[in-house]
Amino acid sequence: MNIIVAGGDGFCGWPTALYLSKQGHKVSIIDSMVRRKIDNELHSNSLTPIASLQERVNRWEELTGNKITIYDGDLVHYDFLKEVLKQEQPDAFVHFAEQRSAPYSMIDREHAVYTQHNNVTGTLNVLFGIKEIVPDCHLIKLGTLGEYGTPNIPIEEGYLEIEHKGRKDVLPYPKQPNSFYHLSKVHDSHNITFACKIWGIRATDLHQGIVYGLDTEETKMDPILTNRLDYDDVFGTALNRFIIQSTIGHDLTVYGKGGQTRGFLNIKDTVRCIEIAAENPADKGELRVFNQFTEEFSVADLAAKVKRVAEDEGFEPQITNLENPRVELEDHFYHAENTKLKELGLEPHLLDDEVIREILETVVKHKDQVIETNILPKVSWK
Amino acid sequence: MNIIVAGGDGFCGWPTALYLSKQGHKVSIIDSMVRRKIDNELHSNSLTPIASLQERVNRWEELTGNKITIYDGDLVHYDFLKEVLKQEQPDAFVHFAEQRSAPYSMIDREHAVYTQHNNVTGTLNVLFGIKEIVPDCHLIKLGTLGEYGTPNIPIEEGYLEIEHKGRKDVLPYPKQPNSFYHLSKVHDSHNITFACKIWGIRATDLHQGIVYGLDTEETKMDPILTNRLDYDDVFGTALNRFIIQSTIGHDLTVYGKGGQTRGFLNIKDTVRCIEIAAENPADKGELRVFNQFTEEFSVADLAAKVKRVAEDEGFEPQITNLENPRVELEDHFYHAENTKLKELGLEPHLLDDEVIREILETVVKHKDQVIETNILPKVSWK
Numbered sequence: 001m002n003i004i005v006a007g008g009d010g011f012c013g014w015p016t017a018l019y020l021s022k023q024g025h026k027v028s029i030i031d032s033m034v035r036r037k038i039d040n041e042l043h044s045n046s047l048t049p050i051a052s053l054q055e056r057v058n059r060w061e062e063l064t065g066n067k068i069t070i071y072d073g074d075l076v077h078y079d080f081l082k083e084v085l086k087q088e089q090p091d092a093f094v095h096f097a098e099q100r101s102a103p104y105s106m107i108d109r110e111h112a113v114y115t116q117h118n119n120v121t122g123t124l125n126v127l128f129g130i131k132e133i134v135p136d137c138h139l140i141k142l143g144t145l146g147e148y149g150t151p152n153i154p155i156e157e158g159y160l161e162i163e164h165k166g167r168k169d170v171l172p173y174p175k176q177p178n179s180f181y182h183l184s185k186v187h188d189s190h191n192i193t194f195a196c197k198i199w200g201i202r203a204t205d206l207h208q209g210i211v212y213g214l215d216t217e218e219t220k221m222d223p224i225l226t227n228r229l230d231y232d233d234v235f236g237t238a239l240n241r242f243i244i245q246s247t248i249g250h251d252l253t254v255y256g257k258g259g260q261t262r263g264f265l266n267i268k269d270t271v272r273c274i275e276i277a278a279e280n281p282a283d284k285g286e287l288r289v290f291n292q293f294t295e296e297f298s299v300a301d302l303a304a305k306v307k308r309v310a311e312d313e314g315f316e317p318q319i320t321n322l323e324n325p326r327v328e329l330e331d332h333f334y335h336a337e338n339t340k341l342k343e344l345g346l347e348p349h350l351l352d353d354e355v356i357r358e359i360l361e362t363v364v365k366h367k368d369q370v371i372e373t374n375i376l377p378k379v380s381w382k
Numbered sequence: 383m384n385i386i387v388a389g390g391d392g393f394c395g396w397p398t399a400l401y402l403s404k405q406g407h408k409v410s411i412i413d414s415m416v417r418r419k420i421d422n423e424l425h426s427n428s429l430t431p432i433a434s435l436q437e438r439v440n441r442w443e444e445l446t447g448n449k450i451t452i453y454d455g456d457l458v459h460y461d462f463l464k465e466v467l468k469q470e471q472p473d474a475f476v477h478f479a480e481q482r483s484a485p486y487s488m489i490d491r492e493h494a495v496y497t498q499h500n501n502v503t504g505t506l507n508v509l510f511g512i513k514e515i516v517p518d519c520h521l522i523k524l525g526t527l528g529e530y531g532t533p534n535i536p537i538e539e540g541y542l543e544i545e546h547k548g549r550k551d552v553l554p555y556p557k558q559p560n561s562f563y564h565l566s567k568v569h570d571s572h573n574i575t576f577a578c579k580i581w582g583i584r585a586t587d588l589h590q591g592i593v594y595g596l597d598t599e600e601t602k603m604d605p606i607l608t609n610r611l612d613y614d615d616v617f618g619t620a621l622n623r624f625i626i627q628s629t630i631g632h633d634l635t636v637y638g639k640g641g642q643t644r645g646f647l648n649i650k651d652t653v654r655c656i657e658i659a660a661e662n663p664a665d666k667g668e669l670r671v672f673n674q675f676t677e678e679f680s681v682a683d684l685a686a687k688v689k690r691v692a693e694d695e696g697f698e699p700q701i702t703n704l705e706n707p708r709v710e711l712e713d714h715f716y717h718a719e720n721t722k723l724k725e726l727g728l729e730p731h732l733l734d735d736e737v738i739r740e741i742l743e744t745v746v747k748h749k750d751q752v753i754e755t756n757i758l759p760k761v762s763w764k
Contacts, residue, residue, distance in 0.1 A: 152551035
């Protein structure tokens with residue numbers, strides 16, 4: 001299959017590009033390198049040293065013989081996108097190319113507007129590009145489980161059968177996103193739904209949980225292929241952040257009571273889920289929604305798990321409950337369905353002590369890279 | 383009360399500004415005059431000759447002694463908006479200032495992106511402006527009944543109590559908008575919901591139906607105060623468009639079977655609804671949704687009503703069912719609730735033959751203004 005991975009230089013996109021290339025697909029990457037620019041803006045860094053994208057794909061070709069083409073540009077530039085689509089004629093367009101940090105979108109008005117404009121316009125352009133140039137191309141769009149928020153009823157995969165006043169319908173699941181970033185994904189979901197309906201586009205919207213881990217089989221093949229790993233308050237996410245904190249003697253920073261429950265998955269499952277979606281395309285005019293996560297944990301649970309493993313390894317981490325910088329429930333019902341990807345063949349890598357230990361061992365090697373001032377939360381929702 | 387009417391030069395905004403001024407409120411208008419520029423772009427016009435905004439407010443002051451301040455600028459320019467908010471310190475911000483045509487948003491990619499960027503960013507700026515400068519100001523936002531689409535269950539006012547798998551919650555009503563314009567309003571609704579929650583903003587989102595009519599008591603006071611009236615395929619809406627067609631010997635153009643049912647209201651009720659919302663502000667942190675319409679009609683019903691009145695007046699209109707340029711159901715269940723504004727005092731002007739006759743008589747005076755080539759639909763959803 002001929003697959004474009006937009007955002008293929010990022011934390012999820014890069015291992016996905018390698019994995020798909022390894023499976024024999026012809027892969028090209030679109031990336032504006034904006035994630036690296038944001039590191040400069042925030043004076044932050046990846047814990048792991050990362051090579052340039054050109055170095056990465058060169059090394060990949062040396063190791064495997066598989067060529068990955070790079071298109072350095074931005075999806076908000078439609079003429080650029082059109083040229084790539086004309087040249088590549090992709091069967092699938094995997095769309096990771098969005099600003100993906102909730103705290104980044106909450107820094108101030110400019111970052112909120114940037115996030116929504118960038119994400120929504122980029123996705124609109126992809127929809128128009130598919131319609132105009134490759135109408136049969138399958139859009140595989142990364143949404144987020146956070147689009148749903150934390151309703152007091154179970155979360156279904158995208159749609160909900162509702163009975164009301166004696167009548168029935170299956171409607172889009174109501175969304176209660178909790179940052180300007182999460183809102184941008186909800187906007188995208190609505191736009192994609194409409195485009196599928198009027199133009200017959202085939203699309204899969206992957207409502208992904210919080211991704212943890214670092215390595216896949218492919219990124220482990222060579223240091224130049226190493227994936228980025230974020231630990232700062234803006235781009236670092238729970239679990240990865242806790243593990244890094246535990247190795248440098250920093251308290252594990254639980255926001256508020258830590259009862260916030262979310263869906264999680266290993267980066268190794270992210271790449272497999274994309275393959276599953278690509279190999280099982282949506283029908284023409286269909287927008288499928290898959291909830292892409294494997295397990296649910298509360299933030300407090302995660303911190304306790306990491307603390308235990310870190311102690312086994314000789315560290316002495318403490319858990320601190322910080323004042324929550326976000327406006328969110330800290331004690332709530334949470335249950336989301338996630339059967340569809342498993343039905344299509346996903347075999348989850350579950351989170352056990354061994355997984356935490358493996359990430360921890362990698363992290364320890366790079367812990368001198370940590371900029372400690374970047375760990376505590378500085379962006380407030382208020 | 384000190385009230386800003388953003389979009390106060392438009393079809394709904396102008397009569398609202400006059401009505402609120404008449405009631406004794408201190409009114410200022412923000413408008414970028416973009417609606418007039420779009421007339422140039424589309425080679426279209428208002429059926430009624432309209433004076434410049436400056437001439438309009440000058441005449442209003444001559445007639446009533448009431449001053450209306452004009453701020454000529456665009457909500458997407460945040461520095462401009464901030465200065466206006468600082469200067470005016472409004473108690474209420476009435477927000478009509480969005481691109482409001484579904485067909486305009488469907489012309490091509492650029493118009494889709496313009497509509498969503500303009501509407502979503504403008505509203506984000508208003509939210510940030512209120513938060514930063516006038517946190518107690520009540521946002522009265524014009525949404526649209528079209529945000530809901532046409533679900534097979536009754537439409538409630540913004541929220542829906544859902545029971546699912548033995549649990550209950552009250553969730554945002556699922557939205558199925560049917561154009562890039564309608565989608566922009568859904569994006570706004572989600573953004574406003576979030577801003578109310580995290581910042582304690584007070585907001586009322588008026589999900590307005592299709593507005594018909596032209597005159598209010600105030601706009602009738604002088605020809606310089608006349609409201610604009612659109613009849614073209616892009617900005618003209620059902621009823622007004624049918625009335626104009628009937629006076630110039632054009633067939634009444636029903637799209638498809640005409641079974642599409644929607645909520646409608648008279649422009650005289652629009653202005654009163656805004657007053658009701660302003661006089662009964664939402665609580666801090668509350669986003670209220672009112673469905674702002676008075677009656678439901680199918681498009682075929684409306685055409686038949688207009689035909690009958692026009693025949694009484696000596697015209698000979700025919701009804702033609704055109705191929706529908708939109709992708710929408712033409713035969714569907716439709717029922718929306720609209721009790722909240724009535725509970726707060728709205729006394730609807732219902733649509734009867736006399737109302738149609740009155741609009742028709744005004745239209746006849748200006749029928750030589752009609753550019754016939756602008757009547758048939760040219761924008762396709764496909």
